[in-house]
Amino acid sequence: MKLSDLQSDCENCLGLCCVAPPFAKSAEFAYAKSEGEPCRYLGEDYRCSIHGDLAEQGFTGCVKFECFGAGQKVTHHQFKGLSWREDHLTAKRLFHIFFIVKTLHQKISKIIGNEKYEKKVYELERLSFLSEDELLTIDINQATSTD
Numbered sequence: 001m002k003l004s005d006l007q008s009d010c011e012n013c014l015g016l017c018c019v020a021p022p023f024a025k026s027a028e029f030a031y032a033k034s035e036g037e038p039c040r041y042l043g044e045d046y047r048c049s050i051h052g053d054l055a056e057q058g059f060t061g062c063v064k065f066e067c068f069g070a071g072q073k074v075t076h077h078q079f080k081g082l083s084w085r086e087d088h089l090t091a092k093r094l095f096h097i098f099f100i101v102k103t104l105h106q107k108i109s110k111i112i113g114n115e116k117y118e119k120k121v122y123e124l125e126r127l128s129f130l131s132e133d134e135l136l137t138i139d140i141n142q143a144t145s146t147d
């Protein structure tokens, strides 16, 4: 797995992180939005309309956020370009798988490069390519455990 596979590639994603997670109003996010609600600044083109101005507008949380490459993988691999705008059920399924793959990728990014965890990285990478149905059967805590 390349390190670049563990970094967000927003050009190849459909804005999943701007819709899926809830945000509380805070110093890092200027207004509150609920889970699955598209951010008011997300454009029809799935791009952030204030991207160049995030910190100034009170969205430093977005600057810091990293999906660890889960967004582009789920968009293209598991969902073949299907958008969360399709319908409510598709959105729910997509966001659920996004969080599972993000957790797998985040764990890989923590242990990649450590010889001790070489096999674990391969296993987590294999899991991250599973289909939606297969991903729903895994125990994510057990899968990402290195104890």
Ligand code: SF4
Residues within 6 Å of the ligand: 017, 018, 019, 039, 040, 041, 042, 043, 047, 048, 049, 050, 051, 059, 062
């Ligand atoms: S402010 Fe921009 S980057 Fe942050 S959630 Fe909204 S659309 Fe996404």
